[in-house]
Amino acid sequence: MKNHAVQNGFVGEIEGLGLVDIVQFACLSGDDRKLSVLSEDNMGVLYFSDNEIIHAEFGELTGEEAFYRIMSWPSGTFSMIFAKTDQRSIDASWNFLLLEAARRIDEQNRPAEPKDGKGEPGLPKVLVVDDSRFFTKAFVKLFEDQIQAKVIGTATNGKEAVKFLEMQVPDLVTLDMTMPVMSGDVALKHIMIRSPAPVVLVSNFNEQSAFKMMDFMRYGAVDVVAKPTSPDSWKLISDRLQYILMNVREFCVDNVSRAKSPKPAEKQTGIGEAKPAERLLLILGGLGGLLELQKVIPALAYDPGLAVMVLQNMYPGIAKHLASYFDAFTPYAVSCLDIGEDLLGGQCRMGNCHGKRQIILRQGTPLISGREDEMNKISLDADNLLQSAAEVFGPQLSVVLLSGVDVDLKIGMEAVVSRGGRIILQEPESSLLPGPLDGIRSLELHERSLKPEDIAPYLSGQG
Numbered sequence: 001m002k003n004h005a006v007q008n009g010f011v012g013e014i015e016g017l018g019l020v021d022i023v024q025f026a027c028l029s030g031d032d033r034k035l036s037v038l039s040e041d042n043m044g045v046l047y048f049s050d051n052e053i054i055h056a057e058f059g060e061l062t063g064e065e066a067f068y069r070i071m072s073w074p075s076g077t078f079s080m081i082f083a084k085t086d087q088r089s090i091d092a093s094w095n096f097l098l099l100e101a102a103r104r105i106d107e108q109n110r111p112a113e114p115k116d117g118k119g120e121p122g123l124p125k126v127l128v129v130d131d132s133r134f135f136t137k138a139f140v141k142l143f144e145d146q147i148q149a150k151v152i153g154t155a156t157n158g159k160e161a162v163k164f165l166e167m168q169v170p171d172l173v174t175l176d177m178t179m180p181v182m183s184g185d186v187a188l189k190h191i192m193i194r195s196p197a198p199v200v201l202v203s204n205f206n207e208q209s210a211f212k213m214m215d216f217m218r219y220g221a222v223d224v225v226a227k228p229t230s231p232d233s234w235k236l237i238s239d240r241l242q243y244i245l246m247n248v249r250e251f252c253v254d255n256v257s258r259a260k261s262p263k264p265a266e267k268q269t270g271i272g273e274a275k276p277a278e279r280l281l282l283i284l285g286g287l288g289g290l291l292e293l294q295k296v297i298p299a300l301a302y303d304p305g306l307a308v309m310v311l312q313n314m315y316p317g318i319a320k321h322l323a324s325y326f327d328a329f330t331p332y333a334v335s336c337l338d339i340g341e342d343l344l345g346g347q348c349r350m351g352n353c354h355g356k357r358q359i360i361l362r363q364g365t366p367l368i369s370g371r372e373d374e375m376n377k378i379s380l381d382a383d384n385l386l387q388s389a390a391e392v393f394g395p396q397l398s399v400v401l402l403s404g405v406d407v408d409l410k411i412g413m414e415a416v417v418s419r420g421g422r423i424i425l426q427e428p429e430s431s432l433l434p435g436p437l438d439g440i441r442s443l444e445l446h447e448r449s450l451k452p453e454d455i456a457p458y459l460s461g462q463g
Contacts, residue, residue: 019071020098020193022078027051027094034083039076046070047085053094055087063089064097071101092260095189099220099258102193106254123150124245125170129161129187130154130202131179135228139174142234147242158187165195171248173199174241176227177209177216185216192220196253200244202227210321211328217290218259222251222432224290225315236375240315247287247404247433256432257453259291262298262329274333274344276365277307279396281459282389284353284382286313286404288432290322292452296400297348298329299456308332308348309368311385313404316352316375323350342367353380353407358388366392379407386412395420400455401440402426404433413445422447424455 019037026033026048035046044066047055056067067090090097126149128139136154143149152170155161159182161173173191177184188199201216201224203209213224223244228234281300285293289312300308312322320336327334330348337351343359343366351357355373357380359366371378386409389397399416401409403426413423425446428434441449450458 032084034081036079037070037076039073044070053090053097055085055089067097068101068104072105096258096260099192103254106196123148124248125150125152127170127173128154130176131156142238146238149245158182158184161187162190165191169195169197173197174202175199177201177203188216188219198222198248198251198253205317205321210325214325218294220258236316250435251432252434255430259294265329265331268302268331274346277343277345278305280389280393281306281308281398283310283400284405285402286406288403292402295452296455297326301460302331305345307343307345310350311353313353319351339368339370339372354378356381357385359392361392382407382409383412387415390415390419390421397421398459399423403431404436406436410443417445425449427451
């Protein structure tokens with residue numbers, strides 16, 4: 001290391017220390033700082049204040065794009081001084097920025113996949129991360145005896161997991177949310193920045209953990225299962241993990257951009273004031289959809305005549321916690337979906353993408369009819385649902401299809417379009433599991449294909 005004292009700080013070169021580490025230090029220090037970075041003939045500047053990155057400059061670029069360009073440089077020199085700026089071109093959190101920078105770098109450096117079809121893959125490889133020896137052994141047994149996956153490593157805390165992932169990248173990581181030494185959220189951030197891999201959270205489901213669970217999803221986790229408490233819950237976990245592993249090698253972790261932290265929203269109307277919905281927004285999502293919902297729901301413009309219905313393929317029992325979480329970040333009144341419930345304007349109902357459901361009219365009021373399936377044993381009849389929604393709402397129906405949605409939709413989509421409704425598709429290239437969306441796109445029944453963050457503005461006529 002070479003250091004040269006200057007009036008307000010140091011300039012220098014530190015071999016083996018990455019720009020990520022320097023940026024993290026500047027953010028965690030909390031001071032007003034200016035970081036100048038020189039790489040070959042390129043010069044970039046970052047400003048920090050109040051534990052955040054507030055401004056970036058590179059040539060004519062400013063803001064997030066300038067930051068990502070600077071972070072892509074593999075080596076160089078830097079100087080850091082105490083300094084302030086009145087400019088602010090960045091609002092995203094530093095965690096989000098580093099995760100997104102890592103995704104872009106990994107995407108640029110990823111080698112092309114071989115096209116000769118040789119080298120048939122073996123069993124999926126799994127890393128189990130849990131501080132409980134009992135749960136670790138139980139998960140290893142579950143994967144190897146019931147799911148037919150190979151556990152290539154275990155870790156008792158986040159620090160061990162990060163160290164393991166520097167040497168090997170498994171097909172899947174199961175990560176306990178609460179651990180000593182390095183907590184699950186810190187570990188997840190390190191994993192997604194340094195060694196991106198599909199991570200499934202293992203969490204206790206309660207009101208207190210709901211917000212933290214969704215934060216984990218924003219950081220890049222692909223799914224969540226409940227901490228097992230009974231033999232029945234182990235069966236549910238086995239079924240869910242097996243379903244994930246069936247698709248895990250089709251995951252495109254590098255496609256996914258992290259969701260920004262949502263802002264609390266004020267409610268626009270009370271339930272007593274709600275009237276029968278005149279319009280319906282129906283959102284269907286599969287693997288990867290939990291992250292994308294965080295880009296869509298909080299950004300929806302409030303419409304007192306619009307009912308929102310979300311059906312997301314997820315582990316049983318999450319729906320009520322998901323509703324509690326989103327209720328804080330949208331002016332819509334959000335609750336868990338119940339069969340027989342009226343569809344009212346200004347309200348959002350969330351449920352699992354399973355069971356028999358349809359939309360019918362009762363005394364002029366649209367309602368959700370059918371049969372709920374909390375244990376995910378009855379596949380959603382999406383064609384029937386879309387057909388019934390199209391009959392009731394006609395051109396006032398909008399359907400949004402998110403990552404991984406894997407139900408039969410062709411007949412239902414044709415019904416929506418024939419009655420003047422519209423179908424918005426998440427761009428497969430922005431999806432964790434793009435295969436199903438590619439198949440839907442090939443039907444050419446959708447109105448637009450958009451990145452998730454552009455869907456809400458488009459629906460409100462601003463995109």
